[in-house]
Amino acid sequence: MPLACKRYGKAQHRECKFTHQSGDRPEAILRYCGGQCTIPDFLLFSHAIQLLFFRNVYRSISAGVRGGKMPNYIVLSLPLWLGISLLTTASAKEIGHLEEPIVVTASRTDQAADETLASVTVITRDDIERQQARSMQDLLHGIAGINIANTGGPGKLTTLLMRGTESDHVLVLVDGIRMGSATSGFSEIQNYPVELIDRIEIVRGPRSSLYGPEAVGGVIQIFTRKGNKKGLKPTFSFGGGSYRTVSGAATLSGGNERGWFNLGISGSDTNGFNACKGSFTAGCFTVEPDKDGYRNLSGSARAGYHFDNGLNIEANFLHSDGHYEYDGSFQNRTKLVQQVLGGTARYSPVEPWRITLTAGRSREDSDNFLNKIFATRYHARRDTLSWQNDITITPNQLLTIGTDYLYDHINSSEKFAKTSRYNWGVFAQHQLSLAAHKLQLSIRHDDNQQFGSQVTGGASWGYSLTDQVQLTAGFGSAFKAPTFNELYFPGFGNPDLGPEESRTAELGVAGRFNWGNWSLNLYETWIKNMISFNVATFSPDNIDKARIQGLEAILNTEIKGWLIQTNLTFMNPENRSKDANRGNTLPRRSNHAFRVDTSRQFGDFVVGAMFLAEANRYDDLANNQKLNDYVKVDLRAEYLINSQWRIQGRIENLFDKDYETAAFFNQPGRNFFVTLRYQP
Numbered sequence: 001m002p003l004a005c006k007r008y009g010k011a012q013h014r015e016c017k018f019t020h021q022s023g024d025r026p027e028a029i030l031r032y033c034g035g036q037c038t039i040p041d042f043l044l045f046s047h048a049i050q051l052l053f054f055r056n057v058y059r060s061i062s063a064g065v066r067g068g069k070m071p072n073y074i075v076l077s078l079p080l081w082l083g084i085s086l087l088t089t090a091s092a093k094e095i096g097h098l099e100e101p102i103v104v105t106a107s108r109t110d111q112a113a114d115e116t117l118a119s120v121t122v123i124t125r126d127d128i129e130r131q132q133a134r135s136m137q138d139l140l141h142g143i144a145g146i147n148i149a150n151t152g153g154p155g156k157l158t159t160l161l162m163r164g165t166e167s168d169h170v171l172v173l174v175d176g177i178r179m180g181s182a183t184s185g186f187s188e189i190q191n192y193p194v195e196l197i198d199r200i201e202i203v204r205g206p207r208s209s210l211y212g213p214e215a216v217g218g219v220i221q222i223f224t225r226k227g228n229k230k231g232l233k234p235t236f237s238f239g240g241g242s243y244r245t246v247s248g249a250a251t252l253s254g255g256n257e258r259g260w261f262n263l264g265i266s267g268s269d270t271n272g273f274n275a276c277k278g279s280f281t282a283g284c285f286t287v288e289p290d291k292d293g294y295r296n297l298s299g300s301a302r303a304g305y306h307f308d309n310g311l312n313i314e315a316n317f318l319h320s321d322g323h324y325e326y327d328g329s330f331q332n333r334t335k336l337v338q339q340v341l342g343g344t345a346r347y348s349p350v351e352p353w354r355i356t357l358t359a360g361r362s363r364e365d366s367d368n369f370l371n372k373i374f375a376t377r378y379h380a381r382r383d384t385l386s387w388q389n390d391i392t393i394t395p396n397q398l399l400t401i402g403t404d405y406l407y408d409h410i411n412s413s414e415k416f417a418k419t420s421r422y423n424w425g426v427f428a429q430h431q432l433s434l435a436a437h438k439l440q441l442s443i444r445h446d447d448n449q450q451f452g453s454q455v456t457g458g459a460s461w462g463y464s465l466t467d468q469v470q471l472t473a474g475f476g477s478a479f480k481a482p483t484f485n486e487l488y489f490p491g492f493g494n495p496d497l498g499p500e501e502s503r504t505a506e507l508g509v510a511g512r513f514n515w516g517n518w519s520l521n522l523y524e525t526w527i528k529n530m531i532s533f534n535v536a537t538f539s540p541d542n543i544d545k546a547r548i549q550g551l552e553a554i555l556n557t558e559i560k561g562w563l564i565q566t567n568l569t570f571m572n573p574e575n576r577s578k579d580a581n582r583g584n585t586l587p588r589r590s591n592h593a594f595r596v597d598t599s600r601q602f603g604d605f606v607v608g609a610m611f612l613a614e615a616n617r618y619d620d621l622a623n624n625q626k627l628n629d630y631v632k633v634d635l636r637a638e639y640l641i642n643s644q645w646r647i648q649g650r651i652e653n654l655f656d657k658d659y660e661t662a663a664f665f666n667q668p669g670r671n672f673f674v675t676l677r678y679q680p
Helices: 003-008 026-030 039-051 055-066 072-094 125-130 136-140 484-488
Strands: 119-124 146-150 158-162 170-174 197-204 218-224 233-241 245-255 259-273 292-306 312-325 333-350 353-370 373-394 397-412 420-434 437-448 452-464 469-480 500-513 516-534 539-559 562-575 592-602 605-614 630-640 645-652 671-678
Touching: 119 125, 125 197, 136 146, 136 158, 158 170, 158 218
Parallel strands: 170 218
Antiparallel strands: 119 197, 146 158, 197 218, 233 245, 233 671, 245 259, 259 292, 292 312, 312 333, 333 353, 353 373, 373 397, 397 420, 420 437, 437 452, 452 469, 469 500, 500 516, 516 539, 539 562, 562 592, 592 605, 605 630, 630 645, 645 671
């Protein structure tokens, strides 16, 4: 098989000034501003949409198309998506089987991706290298259901919003260990080193009934690189490009049938560009027309061993040290350290029973400076302990019972009323397969030191219409515990806050064939007790509500040698608060997005492109600050020097489009990057 095919082809397939607007998120105040769908399948699905509770989503989308309210490129993406689907039917005989990856995040148990009842996307190591991604933003931007808000380019604060929920409504795990800051409530994804990542699992929809707090919009789990069981294997990469950017990485893996290990290091440095084009009254509330740079040094280690008695142990470590500059009147430079250390043991005392013990500690330490003079410090630590029991009742039934313990501790230059808390949860899940039916039921009770008990649940059902097409339906509840900033920040916090709560209903249909896979998912989420800034009390309060309706379409296939991955999102994230903002679009959410990534090999050359289109969004609750829609095109190419060496080149933002994902914050213009890779 050709080299590129082995890598990419059939063998792998598958601060901010205080604002005083009612309803503002407290975190925005405290931080610096800175497959195929055939016609019969589609008709069947359309009828189901209209007959069930998703008829409102269906009608709003249809009205948007008829009324011309959607950008032209989004409207055109619909026939393009369907056209690709139909074309793959004619090409199916020429395509080899696309292997399904094993996922663990959706149910906390091992499943093939085509067996899960959740909406899941898996980004593999091959995808990362094929797309020549240099950041988490590169990988996730445009993926179905995901919005990205970046405040000024590489290394700057980047927040992720999934299915229209808040940035602190997404649970981020690294090798099973919970990440994220207990002060801000979210994890700053811009600092994660992609060269040390093996794969990423994205699960859309609530998962609090399995994971507890934070998993409202979904879960993202990052797995660091694993070892090689066939002797030592080094890898190396080095590159440079626009904005005086240089980066490099090296890994060493090895092992045998009993044990394995992987060691990795990566670094990058860039001069960057002016992050903010604000003024003294808007944006970053200052004028600093300078270049805002970024540098990062990261290291990872992961190892595992299998004993004769069946015991499997694994340890993992990831450390990322980032320094980034930005524009701000209170602080303009941050040193951000993110670290995770964890260990897992798996053992089966008797045949149907498997025990998994996981323990870990994560850190997110932020030291902030103004013109190199110390300003503030926010250090957050999370300790986690999990005991999970998987019991195979019959070959078609799996019962999971477990408990999780989470301890949050903060150390800040600001004097918080409380600096620690615990959360103890117990959960149970039953998975059943019976003929064409699949059922997944889960329930969880959490005892939080600050707000007491919370019970969440989830129910998912799947029905195989054919051997290749599956209909799914689900319902889930979730909650988000208030952050330390929201509860105890001096002069601002409200210790009487309760958790934010949500309910989500979802309907989906998916097809998986030898040529690829496709899926359509509709959902409606209601969030109550949303924590927002209350002008009357000048503190956060549980005053907001939101309703989010959405449609997601995904197609992955291969046509005439072209690997094609498409993501299409329609979303209506509506503010349902009883104030002047009722009916407005929630901030920083694009209602419609379309992404296509494609690549093909021609002999020793591999070429590819990524097309990303996003509709307009608003940067404020009042919907006065509008961010225009945009289209961005990236091109890339690769030359296979021999079986071990290759050179890659990428042009980002080919047409030099000026756009924003957060108001007043610049994004990279046209730029290039070249990488040399060694991989035996």
